[in-house]
Amino acid sequence: METILEKIIHQKKKEVMLKESLISRKQLENSELFKRHTFSLSEQIKTSPLGFGIIAEHKRRSPSRSSINTSLLVQEVLEAYENAGVNGASILTDNSFFGGSLEDLLLARATVKLPLLRKDFIIEEYQVIEAKAFGADAILLIAATLTKQKVNSLTKLAQNLGLEVLLEVHNFKELEQNIDTPVQLMGVNNRNLKTFEVSLENSLSLVHHIPDGVVKISESGINSAEAIKTLYDVGYDGFLIGEHFMKTNDPEKEVKNFIHKICQLIPKKNESKNQNLRHETPR
Numbered sequence: 001m002e003t004i005l006e007k008i009i010h011q012k013k014k015e016v017m018l019k020e021s022l023i024s025r026k027q028l029e030n031s032e033l034f035k036r037h038t039f040s041l042s043e044q045i046k047t048s049p050l051g052f053g054i055i056a057e058h059k060r061r062s063p064s065r066s067s068i069n070t071s072l073l074v075q076e077v078l079e080a081y082e083n084a085g086v087n088g089a090s091i092l093t094d095n096s097f098f099g100g101s102l103e104d105l106l107l108a109r110a111t112v113k114l115p116l117l118r119k120d121f122i123i124e125e126y127q128v129i130e131a132k133a134f135g136a137d138a139i140l141l142i143a144a145t146l147t148k149q150k151v152n153s154l155t156k157l158a159q160n161l162g163l164e165v166l167l168e169v170h171n172f173k174e175l176e177q178n179i180d181t182p183v184q185l186m187g188v189n190n191r192n193l194k195t196f197e198v199s200l201e202n203s204l205s206l207v208h209h210i211p212d213g214v215v216k217i218s219e220s221g222i223n224s225a226e227a228i229k230t231l232y233d234v235g236y237d238g239f240l241i242g243e244h245f246m247k248t249n250d251p252e253k254e255v256k257n258f259i260h261k262i263c264q265l266i267p268k269k270n271e272s273k274n275q276n277l278r279h280e281t282p283r
């Protein structure tokens with residue numbers, strides 16, 4: 001039987017072909033936003049005054065949850081995220097399975113100065129060009145859906161356009177296969193995209209294999225300050241959080257409280273005696 005991921009990719013291929021038949025790459029390249037100077041998501045995380053990075057996601061629904069929040073406008077959510085002090089935002093642009101759109105990305109771009117990650121199932125160069133044309137600063141590439149060659153060529157294109165790449169892996173094989181790709185950020189997804197099961201174990205076991213110098217992100221199913229503390233202690237620099245923030249009707253308050261709780265568990269850089277010891281925590 002076809003897995004949900006296979007189904008999404010199948011549909012995505014058709015979708016990209018249809019779009020490209022109406023709007024050419026050239027047309028996208030001529031758009032105003034295509035010329036903009038992008039923000040660096042990895043730098044924002046590395047220099048975060050918090051000492052760690054939070055990427056907050058705009059997510060209306062998902063295949064595993066039919067409705068997370070459909071009452072707030074993307075502008076309201078993004079403003080709340082920015083006010084609460086996150087380091088970047090992730091905007092789901094897949095429509096069929098997540099209820100997002102490129103228009104969401106555009107409105108997010110117009111609303112905030114945060115680095116924006118286009119979150120979609122990117123399989124073609126066309127979508128990378130689209131990401132730039134609609135205001136993204138970074139794109140997500142999912143190792144499970146791409147060959148090593150494709151990860152490389154899409155990364156090259158993105159970086160030539162000034163977009164950073166967050167490469168998402170789920171297991172050691174995917175990580176090992178793409179270890180040489182010079183991405184700025186690597187993410188370990190705690191959610192199995194085939195079964196939707198969530199386990200922080202994924203993040204805990206893979207962190208030590210991510211190359212030095214790459215910003216390390218733990219993604220999905222994160223809903224407590226304690227979980228962040230555990231992930232931070234093993235070496236993660238940033239945390240990608242969607243559902244936990246989106247399911248409230250006051251995301252600004254929720255994110256502020258959440259960050260406050262984390263700060264009580266994780267001392268700020270200049271308050272900590274020896275920050276560098278963190279990465280040497282034994283497994």
Ligand SMILES: O=P(O)(O)OC[C@@H](O)[C@@H](O)c1c[nH]c2ccccc12
Nearest residue numbers: 057219220221222240241242243244
């Ligand atoms: O809502 P959560 O459990 O906090 O997860 C956010 C994000 O990690 C998740 O939406 C995600 C991670 N990788 C993806 C790939 C495609 C779509 C969505 C995702």
